[in-house]
Amino acid sequence: xxxxxxxxxxxxxxxxxLPIILGLATPLALGALCGVINERAGVVNIGIEGIMxxxxxxxxxxxxxxxxxxxxxxxxxxGIATAVLTGAxxxxxxxxxxxxxxxxxIIAGTMMNIAAFGITGxxxxxxxxxxxxxxxxxxxxxxxxxxxxxxPAVGPIIRMFFEQGPIxxxxxxxxxxxxxxxxxxxxxxxxxxxxxxxKAADTLGIDVxxxxxxxxxxxxxxxxxxxxxxTLESTGSFQNGMTGGRGFIALAAMIFGRWTPxxxxxxxxxxxxxxxxxxVVNIRVPEGDLGQILKSIPTFWxxxxxxxxxxxxxxxxxxxxxxxxxxxxPYEKEGRA
Amino acid sequence: xxxxxxxxxxxxxRTASIPVLSTALALVVAGVVVIASSAxxxxxxxxxxxxxxxxxxxxxxxxxxxxxxxTLVAAAPLMLGGLAVGLGFKAGLFNIGVAGQFLAGxxxxxxxxxxxxxxxGIVAVPTAFVAGALAGAALGFIPGFxxxxxxxxxxxxxxxxxxxxxxxxxxxxxxxxxxxxxxFPRTGDLGNSALPxxxxxxxxxxxxIAFLAIFVIRWLLERxxxxxxIRTVGANPNAARYAGMSPxxxxxxxxxxxxxxxxxxxxxxxxxxxxxYASGISANVGFDSIAVAxxxxxxxxxxLFAALLFGAFRAGxxxxxxxxSVPVEVIDIxxxxxxxxxxxxxxxxxxxxxxxxxxxxxxxxxxxxxxxEQVAR
Numbered sequence: 001x002x003x004x005x006x007x008x009x010x011x012x013x014x015x016x017x018l019p020i021i022l023g024l025a026t027p028l029a030l031g032a033l034c035g036v037i038n039e040r041a042g043v044v045n046i047g048i049e050g051i052m053x054x055x056x057x058x059x060x061x062x063x064x065x066x067x068x069x070x071x072x073x074x075x076x077x078x079g080i081a082t083a084v085l086t087g088a089x090x091x092x093x094x095x096x097x098x099x100x101x102x103x104x105x106i107i108a109g110t111m112m113n114i115a116a117f118g119i120t121g122x123x124x125x126x127x128x129x130x131x132x133x134x135x136x137x138x139x140x141x142x143x144x145x146x147x148x149x150x151x152p153a154v155g156p157i158i159r160m161f162f163e164q165g166p167i168x169x170x171x172x173x174x175x176x177x178x179x180x181x182x183x184x185x186x187x188x189x190x191x192x193x194x195x196x197x198x199k200a201a202d203t204l205g206i207d208v209x210x211x212x213x214x215x216x217x218x219x220x221x222x223x224x225x226x227x228x229x230x231t232l233e234s235t236g237s238f239q240n241g242m243t244g245g246r247g248f249i250a251l252a253a254m255i256f257g258r259w260t261p262x263x264x265x266x267x268x269x270x271x272x273x274x275x276x277x278x279x280v281v282n283i284r285v286p287e288g289d290l291g292q293i294l295k296s297i298p299t300f301w302x303x304x305x306x307x308x309x310x311x312x313x314x315x316x317x318x319x320x321x322x323x324x325x326x327x328x329x330p331y332e333k334e335g336r337a
Numbered sequence: 338x339x340x341x342x343x344x345x346x347x348x349x350x351r352t353a354s355i356p357v358l359s360t361a362l363a364l365v366v367a368g369v370v371v372i373a374s375s376a377x378x379x380x381x382x383x384x385x386x387x388x389x390x391x392x393x394x395x396x397x398x399x400x401x402x403x404x405x406x407x408t409l410v411a412a413a414p415l416m417l418g419g420l421a422v423g424l425g426f427k428a429g430l431f432n433i434g435v436a437g438q439f440l441a442g443x444x445x446x447x448x449x450x451x452x453x454x455x456x457x458g459i460v461a462v463p464t465a466f467v468a469g470a471l472a473g474a475a476l477g478f479i480p481g482f483x484x485x486x487x488x489x490x491x492x493x494x495x496x497x498x499x500x501x502x503x504x505x506x507x508x509x510x511x512x513x514x515x516x517x518x519x520x521f522p523r524t525g526d527l528g529n530s531a532l533p534x535x536x537x538x539x540x541x542x543x544x545x546i547a548f549l550a551i552f553v554i555r556w557l558l559e560r561x562x563x564x565x566x567i568r569t570v571g572a573n574p575n576a577a578r579y580a581g582m583s584p585x586x587x588x589x590x591x592x593x594x595x596x597x598x599x600x601x602x603x604x605x606x607x608x609x610x611x612x613x614y615a616s617g618i619s620a621n622v623g624f625d626s627i628a629v630a631x632x633x634x635x636x637x638x639x640x641l642f643a644a645l646l647f648g649a650f651r652a653g654x655x656x657x658x659x660x661x662s663v664p665v666e667v668i669d670i671x672x673x674x675x676x677x678x679x680x681x682x683x684x685x686x687x688x689x690x691x692x693x694x695x696x697x698x699x700x701x702x703x704x705x706x707x708x709x710e711q712v713a714r
Binding site for chain 1: 370377431483486492493494496497498502504508511624627628631664666667669670672673677679681683
């Protein structure tokens with residue numbers, strides 16, 4: 001009975017829920033893409049959180065500095081480019097540490113998280129806070145004509161995917177593209193070979209080091225885009241530590257999606273829905289017993305849910321998720337005299 | 338006699354050289370960051386700013402008895418947290434969950450401490466302290482058990498627990514144990530549960546407890562069968578199994594003990610410094626502990642010195658920010674650089690032209706396993 005009520009309630013609030021889910025899922029999905037592209041090639045990256053934060057800051061700083069000279073539009077575009085570039089450069093550092101130096105990958109990621117928190121906090125206090133100026137502006141949302149929004153049934157779904165800013169809208173495209181590339185292209189085959197059995201890949205003439213470098217840099221560029229979303233599309237400002245664990249939920253979404261782009265995207269959507277529901281339940285309280293039950297679930301539980309779900313999945317209680325075989329193992333060419 | 342001292346010194350330098358030089362290099366590079374960033378401030382380009390800033394940092398950490406007290410007080414949770422991470426390293430485990438276990442310990446100590454606020458200190462203090470330690474141990478046990486039982490990698494489970502526990506404790510302090518009479522959700526005053534002050538203004542009993550823990554863990558690792566098992570599992574779990582040990586049992590036990598130490602760190606900080614639990618209390622200790630353990634090479638004595646160093650940084654930073662307006666976050670930058678140089682030793686070796694040392698078994702044991710390799714059952 002309660003379950004039926006809950007489903008009915010979900011359908012009634014769906015028009016409110018759908019348009020905000022994609023936005024909430026965007027940084028998670030982009031971060032998870034970073035994780036998938038990295039780990040499919042055998043490089044563990046727990047520094048996604050830090051890369052996201054640092055890129056968010058640099059993108060914001062560029063938009064903020066150029067806003068008054070070149071206008072809102074170009075400064076935002078350059079802000080996004082700066083954020084993506086920051087992600088790629090940090091990816092290069094991670095690749096150098098994990099592939100060339102063969103440093104411990106977890107330690108390298110931890111270093112990235114601490115460094116990003118430190119440098120952004122430092123520069124924020126030094127440059128942005130004292131300037132007292134306004135922000136870099138935000139990327140606008142595409143406004144659809146009312147006839148389209150008003151369409152029965154499909155209206156909210158169209159709003160979910162198209163009444164969004166450019167970064168959120170691009171996520172679906174990137175997810176599908178990477179999914180196809182990963183399983184249907186030469187790059188994807190090489191990536192998976194390097195992540196599952198680097199020695200075999202090396203024997204067949206694939207440059208393991210080059211492939212891993214390429215994947216880490218490319219993946220981290222997506223983490224940079226996630227950062228740009230946070231400062232330039234979602235909020236229009238920068239706060240210390242504003243990623244607030246999203247880089248770690250992205251890891252969770254990746255594991256939930258079993259290291260596939262589409263799966264990770266669905267995971268991100270699910271976690272986005274959990275967050276959205278936690279908000280909506282308090283605004284539009286359902287009637288009867290269901291309302292009592294849903295309201296009695298504290299918002300914090302919705303927030304903690306993605307992490308707990310991930311632990312359950314990892315422990316194999318429901319559908320075990322298994323990483324690529326050579327994930328996290330540095331590759332060393334042997335027999336070089 | 339003289340030769341023996343010389344030999345001992347050179348052996349000590351061999352182990353300590355990379356950490357010491359990494360720290361020195363980190364301070365230099367952070368200094369360059371400070372100089373470069375000074376160009377963007379109202380005061381203009383100041384090439385000598387790092388000298389003044391580091392001087393103030395030193396004065397803030399050691400300039401008076403109160404300052405030294407602050408340093409020791411800041412170092413105490415870092416010693417315990419550093420031991421927690423280092424102990425994990427010895428068994429080949431990476432406990433990133435110290436931040437969460439620290440919060441759990443702080444929360445439990447705050448709740449139990451507040452409920453015993455009017456009891457006598459001799460009862461209240463140990464009870465609250467033990468409650469914190471046990472909460473940390475419980476939270477450390479979960480990833481250890483999951484790893485041993487299902488192979489779920491402790492790095493991922495502890496990261497997830499870190500984030501989840503933050504929300505769950507905020508819920509706890511908002512809905513379950515909120516003390517009446519305050520404008521925001523927090524636990525009640527500690528009263529008699531606060532750690533007694535031993536010396537000066539702030540040197541509480543947690544400091545000697547942390548020192549004691551250093552030597553207890555050192556004894557445990559080097560003089561007991563359990564310690565031998567932990568180190569063997571860390572060096573080679575398969576060899577440990579053939580020798581009749583149970584790697585799964587050792588892993589679970591080590592994670593729980595690691596969580597216990599992290600919980601103690603939380604309890605010390607809560608009962609000795611913070612005083613009440615509220616959402617958003619700093620879990621900085623969790624990440625500082627990783628740096629401390631790496632810098633101390635997972636060796637308890639090394640951790641002692643590393644914790645004192647970072648304790649000094651944390652204690653001295655506010656004065657530096659006030660007098661030279663170099664933001665306190667420079668400490669995080671230094672910390673990240675230290676980890677960077679330790680992770681990529683070859684940078685340090687290139688800069689200081691040190692030959693690669695022969696691999697010492699002690700150092701091999703600190704290498705963690707990532708999720709590609711799993712412990713065979």
